[in-house]
């Protein structure tokens with residue numbers, strides 16, 4: 568049973584980092600999900616490309632609830648993910664790794680919770696207001712930072728990610744506003760992926776890879792081609808970073824992620 572899962576973002580579509588890969592189809596109250604399960608250092612790891620293998624699913628249409636529920640069903644406790652981002656912070660350059668620690672959510676049309684009270688399509692028919700002060704698991708963040716340090720990668724140990732609805736890129740004015748609000752990087756997928764993991768008391772962290780300077784900061788037109796091309800160039804480093812992080816993940820969970828529902832339902 569995989570304790571750890573990797574969710575691959577743009578440019579990270581296949582589990583080449585794993586051996587003996589099999590696919591398991593998991594039924595969830597939100598639909599079926601195909602999850603790859605393989606081995607790394609004799610440990611079972613689950614892998615899920617959030618956009619599908621051919622990048623066929625745009626960020627606003629991803630079935631985040633099915634994806635996270637499927638990993639939970641498989642017994643996953645810890646989720647590491649990648650996200651390709653634009654940078655608003657001149658210190659965070661294309662090719663740099665940012666271990667996210669904060670989030671700003673500007674998405675609009677997504678499904679943000681599993682807990683819809685009586686309308687929940689499962690037996691958790693309650694309302695839950697989960698603490699999200701620190702959206703990322705401190706233990707997973709520490710593991711990613713230790714690995715980036717060991718590998719001597721260009722990395723930033725913190726970063727605020729602004730999640731936009733997409734699928735378009737931002738206007739110059741939106742990036743100006745996000746900078747005033749304190750965002751360091753901008754993407755389209757961390758929300759609701761991070762909160763949904765927290766709602767199922769799973770640990771979640773994401774390593775953002777800067778693929779471009781954001782709209783109005785970059786002198787070039789923004790293209791998805793540029794994003795995928797840079798991610799392809801970084802694919803080996805991303806693989807090493809994720810795999811090296813795994814050995815730094817404590818077996819025992821001492822973070823508060825595992826108690827996220829305590830006090831959240833008013834019980």
Ligand SMILES: O=P(O)(O)O[C@H]1O[C@H](CO)[C@@H](O)[C@H]1O
Pocket residue numbers: 575576577578617618625626649650651652733754755756757790791794
């Ligand atoms: O966040 P990931 O999945 O890496 O994808 C990023 O890349 C796409 C834009 O090129 C958007 O979907 C953005 O969120």
Ligand SMILES: Nc1nc2[nH]cnc2c(=O)[nH]1
Pocket residue numbers: 651652653654731733735736737753754755778779780781782789794
């Ligand atoms: N929203 C958004 N996502 C990205 N992913 C990679 N670059 C960007 C960007 O500039 N904006």
